Amino acid sequence: MRQIKILADERSAEALSDMLMDAGALSASIEDADAESTDEKPLYGEPGLEPDNCA
Numbered sequence: 001m002r003q004i005k006i007l008a009d010e011r012s013a014e015a016l017s018d019m020l021m022d023a024g025a026l027s028a029s030i031e032d033a034d035a036e037s038t039d040e041k042p043l044y045g046e047p048g049l050e051p052d053n054c055a
């Protein structure tokens with residue numbers, strides 16, 4: 001079994017995942033490339049703060 005990682009922007013990640021599954025991939029997952037880094041942006045607001053993008 002092989003694992004392949006592909007970096008995609010948020011607009012195309014879902015479509016890319018669907019294409020991989022249609023091509024015969026056994027599974028596909030989408031992860032936040034910025035998780036636990038200084039570039040990570042919250043999807044849910046902290047008390048009193050609103051996020052830029054909502055989940």
